[in-house]
Amino acid sequence: MTSVSIRDLSLKFGALEVLKSLSIDIEDGEFLVLLGPSGCGKSTLLNCIAGLLDISGGQIFIKGRNVTWEEPKDRGIGMVFQSYALYPQMTVKGNLSFGLKTARVPRDEIARKVARTAEVLQIEPLLDRKPSQLSGGQRQRVAIGRALVRDVDVFLFDEPLSNLDAKLRAELRVEIKRLHQKLRNTMIYVTHDQIEALTLADRIAVMRSGAIQQLDTPHEIYNRPVNLYVAGFMGSPGMNFISGEIDGGDSPAFRFAGQSIDLSTYPASAPIKSGPGIFGIRPEHIVSGDAASVEPYQATVEIDVVEPMGADTLVWAMLDGSEFRFRVDGQTGMRVGDHVRIGFDPARASVFDTATELRL
Amino acid sequence: MADVQTLNTVAVGIDPVADRLSGPQGARPKRVLSRRNIFLYGTLIFVAAYYLVPLYVMIVTSLKGMPEIRLGNIFSPPVEITFEPWVKAWATACTGLNCDGLSRGFWNSVRITVPSVIFSIAVASVNGYALANWRFKGANTFFTILIVGAFIPYQVMIYPIVILLREIGLYGTLWGLVIVHSIFGMPILTLLFRNYFTSVPEELFKAARVDGAGFWAIYFKIMLPMALPIFVVAIILQITGIWNDFLFGVIYTKPDTYPMTVQLNNIVNSVQGVKEYNVNMAATILTGLVPLLVYFVSGKLFVRGIAAGAVKG
Numbered sequence: 088m089t090s091v092s093i094r095d096l097s098l099k100f101g102a103l104e105v106l107k108s109l110s111i112d113i114e115d116g117e118f119l120v121l122l123g124p125s126g127c128g129k130s131t132l133l134n135c136i137a138g139l140l141d142i143s144g145g146q147i148f149i150k151g152r153n154v155t156w157e158e159p160k161d162r163g164i165g166m167v168f169q170s171y172a173l174y175p176q177m178t179v180k181g182n183l184s185f186g187l188k189t190a191r192v193p194r195d196e197i198a199r200k201v202a203r204t205a206e207v208l209q210i211e212p213l214l215d216r217k218p219s220q221l222s223g224g225q226r227q228r229v230a231i232g233r234a235l236v237r238d239v240d241v242f243l244f245d246e247p248l249s250n251l252d253a254k255l256r257a258e259l260r261v262e263i264k265r266l267h268q269k270l271r272n273t274m275i276y277v278t279h280d281q282i283e284a285l286t287l288a289d290r291i292a293v294m295r296s297g298a299i300q301q302l303d304t305p306h307e308i309y310n311r312p313v314n315l316y317v318a319g320f321m322g323s324p325g326m327n328f329i330s331g332e333i334d335g336g337d338s339p340a341f342r343f344a345g346q347s348i349d350l351s352t353y354p355a356s357a358p359i360k361s362g363p364g365i366f367g368i369r370p371e372h373i374v375s376g377d378a379a380s381v382e383p384y385q386a387t388v389e390i391d392v393v394e395p396m397g398a399d400t401l402v403w404a405m406l407d408g409s410e411f412r413f414r415v416d417g418q419t420g421m422r423v424g425d426h427v428r429i430g431f432d433p434a435r436a437s438v439f440d441t442a443t444e445l446r447l
Numbered sequence: 448m449a450d451v452q453t454l455n456t457v458a459v460g461i462d463p464v465a466d467r468l469s470g471p472q473g474a475r476p477k478r479v480l481s482r483r484n485i486f487l488y489g490t491l492i493f494v495a496a497y498y499l500v501p502l503y504v505m506i507v508t509s510l511k512g513m514p515e516i517r518l519g520n521i522f523s524p525p526v527e528i529t530f531e532p533w534v535k536a537w538a539t540a541c542t543g544l545n546c547d548g549l550s551r552g553f554w555n556s557v558r559i560t561v562p563s564v565i566f567s568i569a570v571a572s573v574n575g576y577a578l579a580n581w582r583f584k585g586a587n588t589f590f591t592i593l594i595v596g597a598f599i600p601y602q603v604m605i606y607p608i609v610i611l612l613r614e615i616g617l618y619g620t621l622w623g624l625v626i627v628h629s630i631f632g633m634p635i636l637t638l639l640f641r642n643y644f645t646s647v648p649e650e651l652f653k654a655a656r657v658d659g660a661g662f663w664a665i666y667f668k669i670m671l672p673m674a675l676p677i678f679v680v681a682i683i684l685q686i687t688g689i690w691n692d693f694l695f696g697v698i699y700t701k702p703d704t705y706p707m708t709v710q711l712n713n714i715v716n717s718v719q720g721v722k723e724y725n726v727n728m729a730a731t732i733l734t735g736l737v738p739l740l741v742y743f744v745s746g747k748l749f750v751r752g753i754a755a756g757a758v759k760g
């Protein structure tokens with residue numbers, strides 16, 4: 088059963104079309120992440136689902152009910168904001184019960200629900216404090232509690248963790264995941280942090296200037312990006328791209344600067360045609376040293392820059408005129424100027440048509 | 448590595464230990480009688496005196512009897528302190544036909560100021576809230592009209608309003624004046640509140656809407672408690688503005704309903720008899736007492752509210 092269904096949604100601010108005829112179906116209990124660069128319309132889409140913005144066209148269904156013209160409170164949604172947006176003059180308890188009070192829920196029921204929510208989020212000792220007396224992580228927990236307490240069908244999160252420091256973000260990320268596994272509510276989560284997207288999502292919608300580029304599982308999006316944009320956006324450090332020529336036919340290959348990469352094992356979606364193309368391979372799919380000798384494609388590169396990052400090290404090199412990065416173990420002994428043997432399996436690569444930028 | 452360091456110190460020829468002990472350290476010493484300080488405090492004292500001397504003259508004069516004033520030295524302190532002028536100014540000074548002093552004007556002013564302040568602020572704060580948070584159709588047009596309204600000279604509107612008040616039968620009454628004050632305070636107050644509410648994070652407003660609060664619930668439960676500083680600013684602006692008003696008072700009321708300022712003018716400028724300077728001074732101070740008190744009580748809050756608005760707005 089679909090929980091949230093968006094059909095041909097479009098939204099204009101004056102002449103500026105921020106969302107362009109967008110359609111998504113979200114399953115009951117699904118965790119959907121909206122991922123995209125700043126300004127691509129993620130918050131706008133979330134606000135439209137919440138009913139905080141009037142849309143220009145299309146329809147929104149929640150639990151099979153057409154809520155396109157409904158007020159936010161009648162849509163069965165709860166929302167958590169990036170800036171927490173706690174009511175500053177109310178205590179934590181006041182913040183949690185505000186929505187219930189406006190809905191005229193009986194007082195003993197409010198008390199019960201607030202107590203249960205506080206227990207789930209472990210904020211019981213904070214109930215009588217004001218938001219200004221809480222840390223960032225505690226504030227965000229209260230903000231989540233405010234959505235939780237109202238027993239809604241759908242949770243909307245707008246970059247809830249981006250105001251927190253890295254360590255706290257990782258902690259709360261796990262907590263949100265745990266919460267989702269426990270409650271099994273539908274959650275729509277906006278972020279521009281890929282790690283958050285990959286770790287939390289059942290499915291990710293990668294957005295770009297108001298349109299969805301790819302809507303799929305994290306695994307698919309990471310391994311089989313549909314176009315050059317998604318390929319470059321996902322992954323950190325980003326995918327290596329090499330421009331060249333594709334040779335179609337019976338034994339397809341990718342040629343650049345006198346080199347040739349055999350594409351016969353590449354899982355193409357259609358027979359490969361000749362023409363200009365872009366070859367993409369992730370830094371973590373490249374092996375170096377002895378391990379390279381078993382890979383279908385091998386080359387020797389000279390090292391430009393070495394970036395140790397703790398657990399692993401990023402190595403920058405030139406591969407026949409193209410910049411090329413690969414990931415090695417953190418304890419590597421590689422130094423600038425060394426010549427190393429690298430190799431990879433073209434079956435793990437992504438090849439794109441230069442003109443359409445679509446995956447082959 | 449140690450070798451290089453030793454070489455360096457020898458080459459430069461500085462003993463690092465001695466340098467550390469004798470060089471400047473800690474807080475920089477301050478000289479009390481620097482040229483800068485003399486200039487600074489001199490200017491401040493001069494300016495303060497410039498404002499305070501007239502007040503001093505007023506107070507000492509109001510405490511003297513008329514014979515002492517006729518001696519002519521306005522700066523000398525009173526030889527014999529008398530509160531007679533104060534009593535007379537408050538209770539028995541004559542203005543036109545009435546001889547009950549400023550007390551009548553005082554109560555008139557109270558009856559004008561209190562409803563005007565409450566009414567204008569109540570309406571303006573809701574206006575500002577609606578303009579800032581509910582982007583209704585025509586909000587910008589409405590706001591522009593309001594801003595233009597703030598810059599139209601009063602003189603242009605005086606006569607039309609006389610006619611208006613006469614038509615609705617409120618000309619010459621206290622309520623007529625209350626309406627006038629509320630109208631004239633509206634543009635600037637609305638602007639004040641709108642700017643303050645614009646500075647409240649939009650997500651707070653969105654959160655309240657998701658929580659099911661409507662227009663009035665958000666206003667009373669979320670916005671109002673957050674806006675107390677700006678309410679204090681508005682109250683001070685309105686109390687002082689309306690209490691000090693002379694022009695509207697003299698135009699839109701009758702002798703029976705004259706506010707204190709108009710009565711003060713009539714006492715001070717009365718042409719019959721001798722000029723009683725001590726009574727005039729006492730009456731003037733009495734009239735100025737209310738705004739003065741408001742400033743003293745709320746000075747700090749006032750500055751804080753203005754500053755808060757300035758930074759965020």
Ligand SMILES: Nc1ncnc2c1ncn2[C@@H]1O[C@H](COP(=O)(O)OP(=O)(O)OP(=O)(O)O)[C@@H](O)[C@H]1O
Binds near residue numbers: 125126129130131132
């Ligand atoms: N009220 C508005 N009026 C006009 N344009 C707007 C308005 N709100 C947003 N926009 C525009 O819509 C586009 C999408 O904005 P949105 O806030 O949805 O981006 P976002 O994807 O959430 O970005 P971020 O990651 O920075 O939060 C932006 O180009 C923005 O400038």
Ligand SMILES: [Mg+2]
Binds near residue numbers: 129130131245246
């Ligand atoms: Mg956003």
